[in-house]
Amino acid sequence: MSADSHRIAVFGGVYSNHLALAAAIEDAQTRGVRDLYCLGDFGAFGPNPDKVFPLLVDANVQAIRGNYDDSIARGLDDCQCGYTDPRDNHFARLSYQYTYQNTSERWRRWMETLPESLRLEVGGVRVLLCHGSPRRMNEFLWESTTSTQFLAHLADAYEADVILGTHTGIHWKRRLPNGRLFANVGVLGRPANDGRPEVWYAVVDVLPSSDPMNRPLTSVEFVPVAYDHERLVDEMRDECLPDEFIETIRSGWWTTCLEVLPSKERARGRF
Numbered sequence: 001m002s003a004d005s006h007r008i009a010v011f012g013g014v015y016s017n018h019l020a021l022a023a024a025i026e027d028a029q030t031r032g033v034r035d036l037y038c039l040g041d042f043g044a045f046g047p048n049p050d051k052v053f054p055l056l057v058d059a060n061v062q063a064i065r066g067n068y069d070d071s072i073a074r075g076l077d078d079c080q081c082g083y084t085d086p087r088d089n090h091f092a093r094l095s096y097q098y099t100y101q102n103t104s105e106r107w108r109r110w111m112e113t114l115p116e117s118l119r120l121e122v123g124g125v126r127v128l129l130c131h132g133s134p135r136r137m138n139e140f141l142w143e144s145t146t147s148t149q150f151l152a153h154l155a156d157a158y159e160a161d162v163i164l165g166t167h168t169g170i171h172w173k174r175r176l177p178n179g180r181l182f183a184n185v186g187v188l189g190r191p192a193n194d195g196r197p198e199v200w201y202a203v204v205d206v207l208p209s210s211d212p213m214n215r216p217l218t219s220v221e222f223v224p225v226a227y228d229h230e231r232l233v234d235e236m237r238d239e240c241l242p243d244e245f246i247e248t249i250r251s252g253w254w255t256t257c258l259e260v261l262p263s264k265e266r267a268r269g270r271f
Contacts (some may be wrong), residue, residue, distance in 0.1 A: 006123035006206040009033040012166030013066060015189020016046030016099065018055060020199045023227040024188055025059045031203060031223075037118070039166040040066025040131045042111070043099035044079065045189050046232065046249075047239040053107045065114040066131040066167070067138040071096070072103055073112040082138035082167075085259035092257070094242060102239075119160075123206035123216050128160035132167040141165060141184065143172040144264035151182045162204070162218055169193070169257070170265060171200045173220045183220045190245075191252040193261075193269040198224040198252075 009028035014021050028036055038061050043049035056063055065073070067080040079096040083089050116137060118129040132139035134154055141151075155163060155176055162181045170193060171186030186192060186200035200222050207217045229249050236246050244255040253270040254261075261269070 005208070007031070007033050008035045008037060008120075008122060008127075008204050009201060010129070010164050010185045010204060011036070011038045011061070011188050011201045012171075012185045013041035013044070013068075013169065013187035013189045014038065014052050015041060015044045015187065016049045016052060017189045017199070017227075017232060018046075018048065018051035019229075019232050020188040020225055020227045021052060021055050024199075024201050024223075024225045025055065025061070027223065027225060028201070028203070029059075033203065036061040037129055038063040039129055039164065039185065040064050040114075041068045041166070041187070041189070042066070043072065043103055044068050044095045045241075045245055047235040047241060049099050049103045050107060053110065062118065063114055064118050064129055064131065065111060065116050065137075068096070068099065069111040069114065070116070070137065072100055073108050080138050082132070082140060083257070083260055088257050088259050091242065091244065095245075098239070098241065122162075122204070123208070125161045125206045125216050125218055126159060127162045127164065127204070128158055130163065130165050133165055134158040134160070134163060138167065140168050140260065141182075142168060142262050142265055143170070143174070143184075145262045148174060148176060152176045152180070155180050155182070164202070164204070169254075171202065171222050173222075179218070181218050181220065185220075186222060188225065190248050190254075193254040193265070194252060195270065196224075196252045197229045197249065198226050200224055 120127040173183035185202035203221045205219045
């Protein structure tokens, strides 16, 4: 990495996977990362949500609020996940009820203080951090169904050179006109429906440019994170979480939240 470059690490939904979060923080710190960020959804899916928050605080990870965090902080009845299918909503209810009951009041108050988005200037580049999209916290932006034109419109409307989001659970990126960039940074909470147990985060580099307009060059690298997923499985069993959740952690294939997937994304999975 050039001495003049700027590098940040961005984590998507943690989903109570404290083991993957700890591994990602350690990995990012070996890569010359300047600052760490998390785009929300600290709980859900996994066990013991209160184990996540001290890791974020101790590593000085700057965080925004996801739909899960917003719901828990405000005591809402559901996760605001944005699902419409009955099966998706069934598992979302189980996950939310468990997370709500096992998140302490201290961390509910902490989540209430978090912003819904965050604006940064990194090496002269305007970076916007959001959860689903800049316009809606629980909006699903999928690679196969989201047009470049729409993403460029968001960049214009929200005055951003780089937009970073999460929410869908699957990482992807796209270059936009005028050197701008959109990326879904993936999630740490569960695999990317790719048949491997690793999870993903993003490292964003802003490099000085030698072009006549002196525009910085921005790149996003997706980083796989290996962690002790069998230990997480044991914790999930101890907490009596659904077998479907456990199978996803072990196999790398989604068994729930499938109906929300567009056809191309679903075709890449097993189920």
